[in-house]
Amino acid sequence: MNNYELMxxxxxxxxxxxxxxxxxxxxxxxxxxxxxxxxxxxxxxKSLAYPIQKKTTAIYWVAEFKGQSDFNEKLKIQLLRDEQVLRHMVTRLDKYAIEYNYKKRSGLPTGNEKAVEA
Known part of the structure; x- marks a missing residue:
């Protein structure tokens, strides 16, 4: 199974x-x-960068999941059929993205924090 992120x-x-x-x-x-x-x-x-269907704001939702690659087509069809969905994107995550997301969820340092000088 592969790891994916759905926005x-x-x-x-x-x-x-x-x-x-x-x-x-x-x-x-x-x-x-x-x-x-x-x-x-x-x-x-959130505010949109550009209007979509004459709307300037939208509700964002992100889900990370594991699944088979052939499932993405079924998911895409359902997302396109749903009138409540303005846009969607499914991204396959590599091992670095999986590790980064895990650290971010756990509150661990991700390596992107800026050093604070005293």
Whole structure:
């Protein structure tokens, strides 16, 4: 199984319940197809760099998961069919990205922190 990161940009008009239902729908799809959810991170409402479908803000959500490579096509089809999804991106993570994400979730130093001089 490969490690992937899924970033979804949802329409900003979703209620909190609709946003949680959409997250649950995609997480259930991952687990029902033999995948494993590693972590999820709802970023919340953010401004967009450029308007998408005449919207200037959107709700961001990131999920890291393990799955088979053939599953990505099924996931892509469901993301494209969902009217609540403005954009999405699935990225395959290499060993360095996996280690970085683990350190970031655990609160360990990632090596990108700037040294503070006293």
């Amino acid at each position: 979804v940009i949802f329409t900003p008009v979703l209620s909190e319940e609709d946003f949680k239902a959409a997250q649950t729908k995609f997480l259930d799809m991952i687990t029902s197809n033999g995948g494993e959810v590693v972590s999820t991170n709802p970023w919340g409402l």
